[in-house]
Amino acid sequence: MKKLLLTYFEPFGGSDENASQAAAALLPDRIGDIEIIKLELPVVFGKCAERAIDAAAANGADCVLSVGQAAGRGQVTPELVAINYMDASIPDNDGNSPRGVRIDESGADAYFSTFPVREMAAAINEVGVHAAVSYSAGAYVCNDVFYRLSHRFRGTDVRVGFIHVPDTKTLAPTYAARALEAAIKIAFC
Numbered sequence: 001m002k003k004l005l006l007t008y009f010e011p012f013g014g015s016d017e018n019a020s021q022a023a024a025a026l027l028p029d030r031i032g033d034i035e036i037i038k039l040e041l042p043v044v045f046g047k048c049a050e051r052a053i054d055a056a057a058a059n060g061a062d063c064v065l066s067v068g069q070a071a072g073r074g075q076v077t078p079e080l081v082a083i084n085y086m087d088a089s090i091p092d093n094d095g096n097s098p099r100g101v102r103i104d105e106s107g108a109d110a111y112f113s114t115f116p117v118r119e120m121a122a123a124i125n126e127v128g129v130h131a132a133v134s135y136s137a138g139a140y141v142c143n144d145v146f147y148r149l150s151h152r153f154r155g156t157d158v159r160v161g162f163i164h165v166p167d168t169k170t171l172a173p174t175y176a177a178r179a180l181e182a183a184i185k186i187a188f189c
């Protein structure tokens with residue numbers, strides 16, 4: 001049985017909910033023969049990835065799929081690329097606001113997702129939820145966890161991916177969960 005570490009985020013920016021948290025809560029602990037290990041992450045630069053990396057090692061995860069909320073987006077968006085750049089327009093949940101700096105001075109400028117993002121977007125559309133590949137995960141904490149995980153697991157068999165979901169007013173959590181389930185299934189077929 002394959003093990004997927006599925007991370008989602010706590011609320012941030014003064015909100016009392018995060019669509020990724022609501023969607024993850026609705027996902028089963030098993031999809032086909034994939035065991036889903038769920039982990040909530042703090043919306044804090046650096047710390048988010050440390051938690052995820054520790055949990056991936058502790059559980060022997062075969063892959064890590066992180067999910068976050070992208071308010072203002074109308075579709076579920078598997079992210080193609082993580083960039084080596086932080087630019088926070090609001091402070092993270094520990095009060096950090098890095099502006100226009102690299103995540104890792106000696107790291108690659110960017111990493112591509114090692115998940116099949118085009119197939120994931122197609123599979124999500126097929127279950128009736130609008131989806132499209134996104135070419136930017138932004139420069140806030142979602143991109144940060146995606147970049148740091150990609151950097152940590154580059155050249156290994158551990159796959160790393162990221163999906164943004166719209167806020168819960170735009171897309172009800174049941175649909176976001178359905179989208180994630182479809183994406184996870186296709187990623188392992």
Ligand code: PCA
Pocket residue numbers: 009012018020043067068069070137138139140141142143
């Ligand atoms: N969305 C933010 C960080 C946490 C989240 O759910 C982002 O897109 O960077």
